[in-house]
Structure formats: structure tokens, C-alpha cells
Amino acid sequence: MAGKPNNKYSYEFKKEAVEKYLGGEIGGLTNAARILGLRSKEQLRIWTRLYKEDPELLKQDNRGKATKKDSVNKGRPKTVKLDELSKDEQIEYLKMENAILKKAKALRKSYGEH
Numbered sequence: 001m002a003g004k005p006n007n008k009y010s011y012e013f014k015k016e017a018v019e020k021y022l023g024g025e026i027g028g029l030t031n032a033a034r035i036l037g038l039r040s041k042e043q044l045r046i047w048t049r050l051y052k053e054d055p056e057l058l059k060q061d062n063r064g065k066a067t068k069k070d071s072v073n074k075g076r077p078k079t080v081k082l083d084e085l086s087k088d089e090q091i092e093y094l095k096m097e098n099a100i101l102k103k104a105k106a107l108r109k110s111y112g113e114h
Helices: 011-022 029-036 041-053 055-059 087-110
Strands: none
Touching: 011 029, 011 041, 011 055, 029 041, 041 055
């Protein structure tokens, strides 16, 4: 299932969009996003938050990057290199991995998959 490619908006577009929204020129959040041709009002909400913090933050492209607040839960999982771990760490990692595989096997079995 292929989705639409992400749009990349210029700093000038983002800044102008937020200023029009905050100035009340284009209505509320939902209407403003529609008028500006954004896919979601959340995009304008994010730009507004960044603009209020520091307009220069609108220049950053943070797609796919975790924030400090949620860096534990976002982004690609780190690969584990077993040869860089101590023997005890390797054992704990492999026990955890086996537990996950056992749970996955049990779930597949409960749904009738083999």
C-alpha cells in the first residue's frame, strides 16, 4: 500500500502560514490548514508551537527524528552487537529475545496460524 509522498515546505511558507493563522486572517486551525492545502491541522499546530518558541526552528527538518522527550520510544531501534556485550549482557539479551519469540509463537498459535 503506497501512500502519498511527504511534502517539504519552505521556511518562508511555514512562517507566513503561522503568521496568517495567528493574525486571524485565515480562521481557525482546521480552516487555516484547509486553505493552506495542508494534509492535517496538526502540521500547522506544530509549526505554530515552534514559531512561538523561536521562528528559526521552522527552518529545521525534523522528519523521522525523535525529540529528547520521547527519544526512547521513537526512531529506528538500535541494533545490538552481541560481540560488544559482556557474557552476562549477552545472556540477558538472548533470554529477552527468546521470551519475545515465545510470545509471538503463542499468539500465532492462538490465531490458528502455524
